[in-house]
Amino acid sequence: MDAIRIHGGVPLKGEIPISGAKNAALPLMAACLLTDEPLVLSNVPALADIKTMSALLQQHGAEISRSDDGHTLNLHVGAITSTEAPYDLVRKMRASVLVLGPLVAREGVARVSLPGGCAIGTRPVDLHLKALSALGAEIEMANGYVEARIPAGQKRLKGAHFTFPMVTVGGTENVLMAAALAEGETVIENAAREPEIADLAECLIAMGAGITGLGSGTLKVQGVESLHGAHHSVVPDRIETGTYAVAAAITRGKLKLTNTRVDLLDSVIDAMRQTGVEVRSDETSITVTASDRLAGVDVMTEPYPGFPTDMQAQWMALMTTADGAAMVTETIFENRFMHVPELGRFGADVNVHGASAIVRGKVDLTGAPVMATDLRASVSLVLTGLAAAGETTVNRVYHLDRGYERLEEKLAACGARIERIKGV
Ligand code: EPZ
Numbered sequence: 001m002d003a004i005r006i007h008g009g010v011p012l013k014g015e016i017p018i019s020g021a022k023n024a025a026l027p028l029m030a031a032c033l034l035t036d037e038p039l040v041l042s043n044v045p046a047l048a049d050i051k052t053m054s055a056l057l058q059q060h061g062a063e064i065s066r067s068d069d070g071h072t073l074n075l076h077v078g079a080i081t082s083t084e085a086p087y088d089l090v091r092k093m094r095a096s097v098l099v100l101g102p103l104v105a106r107e108g109v110a111r112v113s114l115p116g117g118c119a120i121g122t123r124p125v126d127l128h129l130k131a132l133s134a135l136g137a138e139i140e141m142a143n144g145y146v147e148a149r150i151p152a153g154q155k156r157l158k159g160a161h162f163t164f165p166m167v168t169v170g171g172t173e174n175v176l177m178a179a180a181l182a183e184g185e186t187v188i189e190n191a192a193r194e195p196e197i198a199d200l201a202e203c204l205i206a207m208g209a210g211i212t213g214l215g216s217g218t219l220k221v222q223g224v225e226s227l228h229g230a231h232h233s234v235v236p237d238r239i240e241t242g243t244y245a246v247a248a249a250i251t252r253g254k255l256k257l258t259n260t261r262v263d264l265l266d267s268v269i270d271a272m273r274q275t276g277v278e279v280r281s282d283e284t285s286i287t288v289t290a291s292d293r294l295a296g297v298d299v300m301t302e303p304y305p306g307f308p309t310d311m312q313a314q315w316m317a318l319m320t321t322a323d324g325a326a327m328v329t330e331t332i333f334e335n336r337f338m339h340v341p342e343l344g345r346f347g348a349d350v351n352v353h354g355a356s357a358i359v360r361g362k363v364d365l366t367g368a369p370v371m372a373t374d375l376r377a378s379v380s381l382v383l384t385g386l387a388a389a390g391e392t393t394v395n396r397v398y399h400l401d402r403g404y405e406r407l408e409e410k411l412a413a414c415g416a417r418i419e420r421i422k423g424v
Contacts, residue, residue, distance in 0.1 A: 002397040003424040004408060006385035007417035008367055011253035014414035016244050018260040019045035019405045020071070020234030023310075024196040026095040027173040028203050028234060029053045032062055032075035033102035034181060035207060037229030039075045044234055045405045046070040048398065052093045056085060060099065080107045087113040087144065093402075094118060097125055098170060100148060101178035104137050105157055109149040114141070119373040121333040127168050131175035134162040135182050159184030159223050167192050167303040172219075173200055180209035182223035191219045194304040195264050199235040206230035238264035239310045240404060241286065243379055245269075246314045247411065248288040249277045250321055250387045255414060256287045267307045271297050271315070275322060294318070296326035296361050303332070313339045313380035319359040320348040321387055329356040339377035342370040346388050367392035375403040382407070386416055395424065 020043035030053070032039040044050060054064050054073075061081035065074045083103050090096040090113040103110035115125060129139050129146060135157040137148040150157060159182045164171060172192040177200070179186035191197065191213075198214040205211055207230045210222030241260045248255035249272065262269060262281035269279050269286075275294040280287045296319055301309040309332040319326040320343060330336045337357055340350050345368040349360040367390035372378040378399040385392030394400075397420065400407055408418045 001395070001424060003421045004382060004394045004397050004400070005419050005421055006367070006382065006392045006394070008386050008388040008390065008392060010251060010386070010415050010417060012247055012251045012255055012386070012411065012414040012416055013253050015256045015258055016410045016414060017258050018236050018241050018244070019043075021045070021196055021199070021237035021239070022047055022049055022403050023169075023239070024199045024235045025050060026053050027098050027177070027196065027200050028232060029057060029073070029075060030098040030102055031177055031200065031203060031207070032057060032077055033060060033080065033099060034106055034177060035227040035229060036078050037076070039207070039229055040072065040231040041075070042072045042231070042233045044071050044073050045237065047403060047405055048401045049093055049095065049403065052089065053095065056089045056096050056099065059089070060103065083107050083110050085110075085112040090115050094123060095170065097128060098173055100128065100146070101132060101174035104132065104148040104150065105178040105181035109147070111145050111147045113145050119338060120336045125170070127164055127166070127171040128174045131162050131164065131171055131188070132178055134160045135175065135178055135186065136160070156223070157182035159186040159221070161187045161189070163189035164191065166190075169194050169197065172197055176200060176204070176211070176219060176221065179221040179223055180204050180211070180227060184223055186221040186223065188219040188221070189217065191217050192303060193217055195235055195238060203230060203232040206232055236260040236264065239308065241265055242268045242308070242311045243314050243383070243404070244410070245272060245279070245286065245288045246318050246383055247386060249275065249290040249294065250318050250383050252290045252292055253414070254287070254289040256285055258285045260284065260286060262286050267305055268311055271299050271307065275318070294322040296322040296324040296359070298327040300329040301332050309333060309336060310376050312336060313376045314383055316350065316357065316359055317343065317380040317383045319361050320346070320350070320363065320365060320384065322361040324361060326359045326361065327356055328359060331355060338373050339380045342372055342377070342381055343384060345370050346384050346392070348384070364389070366390055369393045369395065371395035372399060375399045379404060386411070
């Protein structure tokens with residue numbers, strides 16, 4: 001397994017191009033199951049999770065070709081050859097469950113392995129299933145699989161009014177895709193408002209679906225009998241953008257982040273400005289400049305437009321270098337503080353009380369061997385390593401490869417002393 005070695009303490013300076021969003025690309029790829037015509041996606045990040053989703057779609061019958069640079073995918077499902085998403089693929093990546101809605105809507109039946117818990121929490125899919133059953137799908141669970149089918153004698157799912165009891169990104173995406181092919185109107189209340197949902201809705205509209213309410217908590221979908229092919233460019237990755245904004249701040253450097261959109265991460269930029277970091281932006285770029293002293297700023301994770309849970313670990317890393325104390329509260333996942341003991345290995349002073357962590361900043365961080373159990377926790381350790389004196393080795397790099405395209409290359413181009421060590 002590869003590791004990343006960092007010699008910290010260099011203020012980063014330069015430009016980093018932001019990739020397309022992993023969490024938008026995955027549901028967009030699943031949307032190819034809704035039509036027998038080609039769906040072309042550009043600005044797709046080259047990541048391990050994208051390969052896993054490709055493998056899953058291929059076994060459902062997708063023919064997939066990639067452009068030479070790997071960033072444009074042509075996905076074509078002339079016919080669905082299998083309606084089953086097997087355990088071996090679903091356990092690798094929870095987002096595999098996003099094939100459930102499209103498969104049942106187009107083919108009338110789907111059998112998908114239950115994803116099970118993961119490092120950051122139990123993460124059930126009960127609300128995905130409730131929403132699909134509101135559209136008339138019959139749901140059964142057996143042998144670790146969930147089977148959804150359109151009732152006998154019925155050709156399509158039926159539009160319905162469904163209110164999510166809590167905000168779920170994946171649940172909203174699954175029902176949105178299913179509703180696009182259902183008969184009549186579906187109203188989804190308390191829908192997730194994450195930019196990745198609006199991106200999916202825009203693609204579905206380009207494929208012929210009728211959807212209104214984009215960006216709001218109420219989505220109205222006019223179902224159609226069939227969807228057609230389309231070309232869609234994936235929205236920039238707001239979490240990658242935020243992560244590199246923290247890289248600039250934590251190393252007290254200056255980075256210009258290009259190919260991105262500042263409006264996707266208002267809450268992170270607000271918090272950043274409160275620390276004293278200067279953030280300037282234009283239509284497609286953000287420039288982050290940090291001076292020596294930063295103030296501690298409390299954040300609480302919330303559904304969009306609140307502070308994203310996917311930036312919580314990175315924020316905590318930044319707060320270890322700020323003056324005074326900062327409270328970081330996690331409200332989305334019940335077990336998303338696994339980076340705390342690892343941050344302690346750098347000398348950070350963090351105390352967890354239930355869903356909140358108090359970070360007492362401005363300690364002298366020193367490099368250390370560390371390892372994390374999920375993507376964002378891993379990248380928070382890279383960020384801390386960039387700020388810490390001496391050598392840091394981040395193990396289990398495969399987590400990073402799931403969500404950050406060419407991480408070492410992008411950071412090294414801005415002066416970071418960072419390298420990948422193969423097969424440690
Ligand atoms: C998406 O996960 C993202 N993944 C996550 O990013 C992100 O952390 C999360 O949204 C929250 O923003 C992708 O988009 C592929 P949820 P998702 O359904 O859809 C509970 C990363 O690092 N819940 O919004 O799985 C659930 O347990 C990843 O890139 C139910 O109880 O998240 C959680 O506590 C990690 N029942 C909360 O809702 C359900 O049926 C929010 O989960 C569904 C969810």
